[in-house]
Amino acid sequence: xxxxxxxxxxxxxxxxxxxxxxxxxxxxxxxxxxxxxxxxxxxxxxxxxxxxxxxxxxxxxxxxxxxxxxxxxxxxxxxxxxxxxxxxxxxxxxxxxxxx
Numbered sequence: 754x755x756x757x758x759x760x761x762x763x764x765x766x767x768x769x770x771x772x773x774x775x776x777x778x779x780x781x782x783x784x785x786x787x788x789x790x791x792x793x794x795x796x797x798x799x800x801x802x803x804x805x806x807x808x809x810x811x812x813x814x815x816x817x818x819x820x821x822x823x824x825x826x827x828x829x830x831x832x833x834x835x836x837x838x839x840x841x842x843x844x845x846x847x848x849x850x851x852x853x
Contacts, residue, residue, distance in 0.1 A: 764820075772791065775788070
């Protein structure tokens with residue numbers, strides 16, 4: 754069994770916040786953006802978990818690279834949601850800090 758990983762733990766906590774955000778957006782009847790940020794936001798942690806059990810260093814690097822790309826996409830969606838007034842500055846600052 755692997756030791757605790759701060760990256761794994763932080764990405765999991767971030768995924769929880771993204772699920773909560775997606776739920777809020779869906780309650781406001783914004784389904785398209787909520788699905789997009791939910792997909793990319795939760796993928797970060799999933800890929801990190803997959804990388805933990807990579808069969809080679811190359812696979813580990815590949816999974817972590819994809820995770821970074823998903824974080825970049827999530828950052829895009831957070832900025833879009835903020836700039837179109839779907840989320841407050843406080844919410845944006847909190848999630849953007851965690852995402853980065």
